[in-house]
Amino acid sequence: MSERIKIDEPLWDLSTFVGRFKHFLWVTDPRTCLVSEKTLDDAKILVEQYRKGLEPPGTSTEQVIYAKKLYESAFHPDSGEKQNVFGRMSFQVPGGMAITGAMLQFYRTSTAVVFWQWVNQSFNALVNYTNRNAKSPISTNQLVIAYVSATSSAMLTAVGYKAFLAKRASPFFQRYVPFAAVAAANCVNIPLMRQTEIIGGIDCSDEKGNLVGQSKLAAIKGITQVVVSRIVMCAPGMLILPVIMERIEPYPWMQRIKFLHAPIQVMGVGCFLSFMVPAACSLFPQRCSISTSILQKFEPAEYEKMKQNCNGKVPEKIYFNKGL
Incomplete structure (x- = not known):
């Protein structure tokens, strides 16, 4: 070599x-x-x-x-364990395009909305669990509660939006019910699936990678960035594709191939996700940082522990894996 x-x-x-x-x-x-x-x-x-x-x-x-x-x-960057293939970020394009395409196509009935939101949030729960900070283990009970809460919030949001828009909005705006539900559910799903990080804090290190302590604020910052990234990841496909479909569906040639509408939406979402998965993951650095002056103000107890661990010389910034 x-x-x-x-x-x-x-x-x-x-x-x-x-x-x-x-x-x-x-x-x-x-x-x-x-x-x-x-x-x-x-x-x-x-x-x-x-x-x-x-x-x-x-x-x-x-x-x-x-x-x-x-x-x-x-393999997980923290534990080195092999990840479930369906939970890997590399599966986001094939998995996301199939589920999101189905959500965009089958939005007209409450039953279809509930079913596909359940499928989507089950998939998201697996992805969130797979890509969590592995140094903060979650119990089976916490996992079940998080899963039920996240999927329930998605389905209730979707049904609520659909019922609200049914008599107040055109069929075009009803196409955006899936995105509203997905965005709201992400705000619930990810924090719940990674609740142990918020409760107990996550490992933080200095610039050279030496462990200095744990921080709940670091966990909150990392999880917030992941929530934003996930919403951005699905936004273009779920916001732009309905406009495209609304414009082309009335054409006679599209009316003759109604059985292909779902595959067309799936492929359309795939095109968006091929770019948006790496773009959304890139919004924030994977090795996230936070100023210790903030910790000193809002987490004085953890700051003092870090001070002891660092022999009184706490670094200006500490670093942690935010997850994906």
């Missing part, structure tokens, strides 16, 4: 949006979901070997980079 890469560091500058976009476009590649379990395990082994300088003779840089891609797409 010509030059060794830094296996635990990103290939792009993550301090910029463009760098983060390139990184997430690379790591959320949907094709990685089709890779076999053995290939993923082999990729992890190669990454670990390369980290120690013990990779097999003749291993090329391209092989290491591909193994790094598979490892980062399928």
